[in-house]
Amino acid sequence: MKKRLYLELENCIGCRSCLAACTQCGGHEERNRNYVYDVNPLVNRQTMPLMCLHCVNPACARSCPAQAIQIHETGAVLSALVEKCIGCQNCTIACPYGIPKFDTEQNLMYKCDLCIDRTKDGIPPMCASVCPSNTLQWLTDEEIEAKQKQFNLDNGKWVTSMPYLEGETNVRVNLPGILQGVTKLF
Amino acid sequence: MQRDKFFKEIENVIHPNETLVKTHCSYCGMQCGMNLRVNTKTNKIIGVEPRYDWPVTVGKMCPKGVTAYQQTNHDDRILKPLIRDDASLKGTKEGFREATWDEAYSLIAKKFGELQDKYGKDTLSVFSGVSMTNEKCYLTGKFARVALQTRYIDYNGRFCMSSAAGGFLRSFGVDRGSTLPWTDLHETDCLFIAGSNTAECHPTSMFRVWAVQERGGYLIVADPRETPIARRADVHLDLRPGTDLALANGILNLLIQNGHADAEFVNNHTNGFEETKELVKEFTPEYTSEITGVAPEKIIRAAEIYGKAPNAVVMFARGIEQQHKGVDNVSAYTNMALVTGKIGRPKSGVATFTGQGNGQGGREHGQKSDLLPGYRKITNPKHVEEVCQVWGITPEEMPQPGVSAYEMFELMEQKTIRAMYLLCSNPAVSAPNLNFVRKAMKGLDFMVCADFYLSESAEFADVILPTVTWSEDEGTVTNLEGRIIKINKAQEPLGESKPDWQIQAELAEYLGRGKYFSHLKTARDVADEFRLASKGGYADYYGATWDKIDKQDGVFWPCKDEKDEGTPHMFLDKKFYHPDGKAKICALPYRPPAEEPCEEYPLRLTTGRVVYHYLSGNQTRRIQFLRDMCPEPYVEVHPVTAAKYNIEHEEYVRLFTRRGEAEYKVKITEAIRKDTVFVPYHFGHDKSINLLTIAALDPMSRMPEFKACAAQIEKLELKKVQ
Numbered sequence: 032m033k034k035r036l037y038l039e040l041e042n043c044i045g046c047r048s049c050l051a052a053c054t055q056c057g058g059h060e061e062r063n064r065n066y067v068y069d070v071n072p073l074v075n076r077q078t079m080p081l082m083c084l085h086c087v088n089p090a091c092a093r094s095c096p097a098q099a100i101q102i103h104e105t106g107a108v109l110s111a112l113v114e115k116c117i118g119c120q121n122c123t124i125a126c127p128y129g130i131p132k133f134d135t136e137q138n139l140m141y142k143c144d145l146c147i148d149r150t151k152d153g154i155p156p157m158c159a160s161v162c163p164s165n166t167l168q169w170l171t172d173e174e175i176e177a178k179q180k181q182f183n184l185d186n187g188k189w190v191t192s193m194p195y196l197e198g199e200t201n202v203r204v205n206l207p208g209i210l211q212g213v214t215k216l217f
Numbered sequence: 218m219q220r221d222k223f224f225k226e227i228e229n230v231i232h233p234n235e236t237l238v239k240t241h242c243s244y245c246g247m248q249c250g251m252n253l254r255v256n257t258k259t260n261k262i263i264g265v266e267p268r269y270d271w272p273v274t275v276g277k278m279c280p281k282g283v284t285a286y287q288q289t290n291h292d293d294r295i296l297k298p299l300i301r302d303d304a305s306l307k308g309t310k311e312g313f314r315e316a317t318w319d320e321a322y323s324l325i326a327k328k329f330g331e332l333q334d335k336y337g338k339d340t341l342s343v344f345s346g347v348s349m350t351n352e353k354c355y356l357t358g359k360f361a362r363v364a365l366q367t368r369y370i371d372y373n374g375r376f377c378m379s380s381a382a383g384g385f386l387r388s389f390g391v392d393r394g395s396t397l398p399w400t401d402l403h404e405t406d407c408l409f410i411a412g413s414n415t416a417e418c419h420p421t422s423m424f425r426v427w428a429v430q431e432r433g434g435y436l437i438v439a440d441p442r443e444t445p446i447a448r449r450a451d452v453h454l455d456l457r458p459g460t461d462l463a464l465a466n467g468i469l470n471l472l473i474q475n476g477h478a479d480a481e482f483v484n485n486h487t488n489g490f491e492e493t494k495e496l497v498k499e500f501t502p503e504y505t506s507e508i509t510g511v512a513p514e515k516i517i518r519a520a521e522i523y524g525k526a527p528n529a530v531v532m533f534a535r536g537i538e539q540q541h542k543g544v545d546n547v548s549a550y551t552n553m554a555l556v557t558g559k560i561g562r563p564k565s566g567v568a569t570f571t572g573q574g575n576g577q578g579g580r581e582h583g584q585k586s587d588l589l590p591g592y593r594k595i596t597n598p599k600h601v602e603e604v605c606q607v608w609g610i611t612p613e614e615m616p617q618p619g620v621s622a623y624e625m626f627e628l629m630e631q632k633t634i635r636a637m638y639l640l641c642s643n644p645a646v647s648a649p650n651l652n653f654v655r656k657a658m659k660g661l662d663f664m665v666c667a668d669f670y671l672s673e674s675a676e677f678a679d680v681i682l683p684t685v686t687w688s689e690d691e692g693t694v695t696n697l698e699g700r701i702i703k704i705n706k707a708q709e710p711l712g713e714s715k716p717d718w719q720i721q722a723e724l725a726e727y728l729g730r731g732k733y734f735s736h737l738k739t740a741r742d743v744a745d746e747f748r749l750a751s752k753g754g755y756a757d758y759y760g761a762t763w764d765k766i767d768k769q770d771g772v773f774w775p776c777k778d779e780k781d782e783g784t785p786h787m788f789l790d791k792k793f794y795h796p797d798g799k800a801k802i803c804a805l806p807y808r809p810p811a812e813e814p815c816e817e818y819p820l821r822l823t824t825g826r827v828v829y830h831y832l833s834g835n836q837t838r839r840i841q842f843l844r845d846m847c848p849e850p851y852v853e854v855h856p857v858t859a860a861k862y863n864i865e866h867e868e869y870v871r872l873f874t875r876r877g878e879a880e881y882k883v884k885i886t887e888a889i890r891k892d893t894v895f896v897p898y899h900f901g902h903d904k905s906i907n908l909l910t911i912a913a914l915d916p917m918s919r920m921p922e923f924k925a926c927a928a929q930i931e932k933l934e935l936k937k938v939q
């Protein structure tokens with residue numbers, strides 16, 4: 032059964048376990064490929080992860096003059112192929128979220144590969160495995176649909192992959208505010 | 218058994234030439250399940266893989282857990298015994314030379330012997346900790362009383378769990394940190410959480426906490442700071458540090474006034490209701506608000522929600538416990554459950570978030586100055602008799618009760634105690650009023666420190682004995698639920714390091730007490746003796762065999778025999794552990810913090826943890842990722858307060874109290890009260906906030922008041938000019 036990375040931004044507690052876990056994935060050379068931001072640092076403790084959304088038609092790959100960014104059959108947009116990447120950083124500029132990172136020493140881009148050595152076999156990525164708050168989850172489409180029904184948001188922006196950004200994404204995102212539609216038990 | 222909706226069958230990734238060893242995290246009381254990745258060629262731990270099949274945490278870990286494996290083969294490991302001949306270098310890292318185990322043991326035996334000949338047996342002391350297995354905790358108690366024959370043993374739980382223990386003993390007659398398993402939490406209707414920065418200190422509880430809200434349940438958080446969990450609370454009771462007792466009394470008063478008391482439960486299963494009802498009458502929302510600084514509407518709303526909730530769990534942590542009325546705070550919040558009868562059934566109850574990995578088990582088996590294995594009392598002749606039989610000594614040989622952790626430093630100052638054997642703790646960072654404590658340690662005639670890194674406390678030692686990390690030994694720990702679980706060995710000890718139980722057994726030989734220890738050749742030998750020693754005590758571990766722990770995903774104590782599956786839910790039969798079977802509702806008059814703000818020291822200083830560090834930071838400050846995330850302490854200040862002092866974000870200021878001072882970087886945030894400043898305590902030397910904290914001790918638990926004292930800030934004019 033196909034599973035996807037699913038983000039519930041409201042849950043994030045800023046522990047950055049997802050960053051620590053990303054360093055642990057096979058082939059990641061102990062460098063993390065994701066980000067966590069303080070949303071309003073001088074005001075409150077809200078944080079949110081910024082992850083590659085694995086766009087269906089990814090700007091990063093389209094912008095790459097060397098075709099170094101491959102798309103896996105699962106839809107995962109992979110890290111640059113070492114032998115092809117020319118270090119131009121077009122991808123970082125093209126990505127609406129600035130996801131691809133750059134190794135200046137090796138003159139090489141590296142980005143989230145959706146932990147392809149795990150997800151190709153249906154095993155959850157490291158970040159979604161450890162995330163203590165369930166901000167990052169690894170769910171089937173049915174489970175995601177149930178979430179969509181459960182959190183009936185009034186702003187109609189259930190998924191961030193808005194047409195004016197990047198179009199459809201493989202990762203699904205639930206914006207902050209999920210609790211506003213919840214009916215209280217008593 | 219406790220597999221719930223979060224549990225999924227997921228395979229693990231196993232890389233070529235690797236094997237996985239199932240175990241648990243080395244750090245906090247959550248004891249998250251994890252797999253250690255071990256290279257089968259080098260037989261070394263090289264990484265971590267989630268343990269999806271652990272029912273409590275289903276693969277989740279905080280960043281400390283993810284990087285915990287990096288402790289074991291760390292460059293800073295002490296690989297051989299170290300001796301320092303020049304005592305004038307005490308208090309520094311300098312002057313240590315490598316030695317053989319034989320030389321180190323011989324020197325310790327000689328020095329301890331000389332001191333005891335001159336000043337009596339009780340001139341020695343043992344200062345221990347509970348971030349280690351039950352087996353080690355158990356043997357440390359025996360080591361102090363049988364091998365060293367001293368009355369002075371105590372442990373760092375006095376800075377952690379002793380108030381919870383005292384409060385539960387008074388309210389329930391038994392001290393099990395949680396009356397229900399964690400796998401119930403997400404199914405309750407209301408979580409009332411006081412003084413717990415859960416998202417940072419017990420992060421892997423958070424998916425269950427959020428799930429309560431997702432179901433339409435409520436979250437109430439009492440904390441002077443808007444912590445990440447308070448941010449999303451339905452009601453945030455933003456109280457002044459050190460005023461919990463008033464808040465708890467105020468809410469109890471409203472619960473009774475609003476008719477939420479369960480008369481049948483109160484009559485049949487509790488004592489003390491009428492007296493308590495009278496006492497809390499005074500705590501109207503207005504009066505409670507005056508003391509706590511929390512708006513009356515919030516107090517009313519919180520009481521209404523908790524009162525109406527069909528099921529509710531009251532939870533708390535060090536925020537309420539590390540006060541000089543910590544025990545009263547625990548009993549006062551526990552009153553809420555006892556008066557409303559929301560206890561002794563699934564999805565309802567009371568729990569404390571145990572701080573250290575084995576904070577629960579480690580306090581039950583005889584490291585506390587007045588306790589023996591199985592939660593027996595050293596002042597109870599029958600209990601002493603039972604333990605003597607296992608230990609092979611006569612009751613006359615059993616030392617008297619000692620004193621609490623902080624009081625041991627006072628006795629060192631007074632030269633009643635002249636030597637210390639320190640293990641599994643770093644009081645040079647974690648004790649309060651550090652100028653005094655460090656001086657006391659420096660003044661010792663002789664000090665031994667068993668640790669795997671050279672901690673700030675080890676800098677005061679004459680001899681350092683290299684111990685192993687958690688993953689180079691095996692044994693059990695008891696997590697924050699009261700569930701006994703198994704820590705497994707993933708690698709052979711690095712260098713010449715040895716597990717504490719082995720060091721103590723070998724040292725006993727040099728001390729001429731070998732016959733009481735020489736049969737303990739493996740961790741399992743210690744486990745077998747320990748289970749026997751706990752048998753018949755109320756923290757009975759006899760039936761919790763390693764096989765059963767493995768088969769059942771842990772065993773909740775009490776577990777009396779082979780057939781007993783353990784006790785996930787306490788008090789299901791509504792029987793409490795006081796002789797009459799009833800729980801005690803406690804009438805507790807309010808007392809303010811020991812040191813209230815004044816003109817000279819107008820701010821309230823409170824301390825705590827960050828998600829990246831554990832306790833004194835001796836372990837986590839050495840892990841690159843964690844250090845990068847939080848390299849130094851800071852002082853959190855509200856912008857309004859900052860403006861008053863004319864200080865800015867990231868500027869360094871001098872923070873001081875009547876006891877000490879330190880310089881910290883300012884972190885401006887609106888997520889803290891205007892009258893309060895906060896500093897995390899994980900840092901050593903001149904960065905320790907405990908240089909400033911107060912050693913006002915709780916009369917029952919002897920817990921220092923880390924959470925509230927009076928402080929002042931001073932702008933550093935010079936630095937600003939630079």
Ligand code: SF4
Nearest residue numbers: 043044046047049162
């Ligand atoms: S692990 Fe989860 S909760 Fe922690 S920072 Fe990452 S997304 Fe947020």
Ligand code: SF4
Nearest residue numbers: 083084086089091126
């Ligand atoms: S989010 Fe950015 S990096 Fe990820 S696939 Fe889309 S364009 Fe590429």
Ligand code: SF4
Nearest residue numbers: 053143145146156158
């Ligand atoms: S999916 Fe894997 S590679 Fe991508 S951010 Fe998560 S852990 Fe890193």
Ligand code: SF4
Nearest residue numbers: 242245248249279282
């Ligand atoms: S420190 Fe605590 S919450 Fe974090 S992984 Fe370890 S046991 Fe789990």
